[in-house]
Amino acid sequence: MNAPSLIKGWCPGALRPMESGDGLLVRLRITGGSLSAQKAQIIANAALLHGNGLIDLSGRANLQLRGVGASQWPHLIADLSRHGLIDQDAEAEAVRNVMASPLAGLDPSALLDIRPVVKALEARLVSDSALHALPGKFGFLVDDGGRFGVFGQSADIGFEAIKSNDEILFAIRLGSSETVALIAPDQVADSAAALAKTFIKTSNKSDKSLKRIKDLIFLIGIKALLHEAGLIRLITLPPKLATLPPFGFHPLDQTGFVGIGAPFGRWSANNLTALADIAAKDGMGELRLTPWRAILVPGLDAKAAQSLIEKAGPEFITQASDPRLAISACPGMPACRNASVRTHEDALAFAALPSLSRPSGIRLHVSGCEKGCANPTATTAVLVGKNGLYDLVVNGKASDPPRLFGLDKVAAEAALKDLFKGVSR
Numbered sequence: 001m002n003a004p005s006l007i008k009g010w011c012p013g014a015l016r017p018m019e020s021g022d023g024l025l026v027r028l029r030i031t032g033g034s035l036s037a038q039k040a041q042i043i044a045n046a047a048l049l050h051g052n053g054l055i056d057l058s059g060r061a062n063l064q065l066r067g068v069g070a071s072q073w074p075h076l077i078a079d080l081s082r083h084g085l086i087d088q089d090a091e092a093e094a095v096r097n098v099m100a101s102p103l104a105g106l107d108p109s110a111l112l113d114i115r116p117v118v119k120a121l122e123a124r125l126v127s128d129s130a131l132h133a134l135p136g137k138f139g140f141l142v143d144d145g146g147r148f149g150v151f152g153q154s155a156d157i158g159f160e161a162i163k164s165n166d167e168i169l170f171a172i173r174l175g176s177s178e179t180v181a182l183i184a185p186d187q188v189a190d191s192a193a194a195l196a197k198t199f200i201k202t203s204n205k206s207d208k209s210l211k212r213i214k215d216l217i218f219l220i221g222i223k224a225l226l227h228e229a230g231l232i233r234l235i236t237l238p239p240k241l242a243t244l245p246p247f248g249f250h251p252l253d254q255t256g257f258v259g260i261g262a263p264f265g266r267w268s269a270n271n272l273t274a275l276a277d278i279a280a281k282d283g284m285g286e287l288r289l290t291p292w293r294a295i296l297v298p299g300l301d302a303k304a305a306q307s308l309i310e311k312a313g314p315e316f317i318t319q320a321s322d323p324r325l326a327i328s329a330c331p332g333m334p335a336c337r338n339a340s341v342r343t344h345e346d347a348l349a350f351a352a353l354p355s356l357s358r359p360s361g362i363r364l365h366v367s368g369c370e371k372g373c374a375n376p377t378a379t380t381a382v383l384v385g386k387n388g389l390y391d392l393v394v395n396g397k398a399s400d401p402p403r404l405f406g407l408d409k410v411a412a413e414a415a416l417k418d419l420f421k422g423v424s425r
């Protein structure tokens with residue numbers, strides 16, 4: 001295999017990685033977020049052998065190997081291919097952008113086991129080359145209706161399991177629309193394809209750039225869009241409130257699972273290997289990846305769960321109230337060339353601020369520059385790196401006009417303290 005083809009602005013994958021400040025970033029899309037302990041060990045070993053040993057769990061439950069050298073990349077792909085972790089081509093991996101309820105098949109509160117639905121959807125996306133024209137960030141979601149669902153996560157086309165008159169159906173939600181279409185579980189792949197083709201066809205005809213489903217809804221309206229895709233059974237269904245991230249121990253049937261996170265989703269290969277070892281020894285030999293940057297270890301009894309939490313120690317997040325969950329940070333220096341600040345390091349120091357250590361609804365984002373790529377939404381406070389210092393944006397995005405300029409770490413901490421004092425939930 002030759003050196004990777006890099007396209008600027010492309011959503012990275014494994015076959016089309018992204019160049020970053022610390023080398024190539026290689027993103028792996030794990031079907032349904034379900035990863036055997038053995039494959040987790042293979043990925044961790046590959047990250048050590050071919051990269052810098054750091055693995056990020058992304059907000060879409062993907063794994064990203066960092067610091068891969070261009071000359072190492074073909075060897076990494078060959079290693080991962082041998083274990084079925086690589087798609088047939090870059091187009092197939094790019095379109096396979098599906099997030100699913102992480103406890104699929106294990107959560108007794110779920111309405112159905114969505115694993116076959118997710119597989120069928122992915123197979124359709126990969127095999128139907130007409131769908132490969134979808135924009136890179138166009139994403140799908142499948143929710144099983146259980147306690148640990150992914151409803152509320154951002155997606156262009158969401159399939160949410162619901163019960164209607166004793167029948168299990170899927171409500172198709174486009175973006176955050178309240179008008180949804182109802183279909184049977186075996187119609188998910190066809191409906192996804194019909195909607196995606198409507199998006200592509202209208203996009204090709206339009207003189208406007210359509211990147212996400214909300215652009216198309218804005219253009220032709222939700223009902224016209226659903227009808228165009230042959231979906232006629234429509235109801236109004238407000239979105240459910242987002243689930244609390246499942247950190248710590250949660251009992252299920254006979255056993256339960258532990259949700260554990262590394263700050264900002266950054267795992268070392270050694271820690272991922274250690275977690276996979278515990279999953280193999282004490283659990284059911286599987287890890288589940290989540291969009292909340294928690295990795296779930298299912299099949300643990302209460303004693304094994306307690307032992308894992310104790311072994312993890314304070315370096316890891318095992319409670320939903322952990323103040324580090326109120327903070328997001330982009331990779332910053334040295335991982336990104338655009339950054340002049342050490343975002344992760346600084347963000348961890350800000351986690352000690354009293355307003356973040358209690359449930360206040362306050363959120364902080366630490367961005368290496370004004371692009372704000374790790375947090376595109378408005379946030380209570382955004383520290384934006386510039387020339388080694390920070391500007392402070394209040395209730396906005398990294399690209400918005402700052403309220404304060406040129407703060408060093410001490411001044412930034414004081415400004416945050418001051419700001420948070422006046423912010424109530």
Ligand code: SF4
Pocket residue numbers: 330331332336337338339367368369370371372373374
């Ligand atoms: S926000 Fe800027 S510094 Fe941070 S990852 Fe994006 S481009 Fe890099």
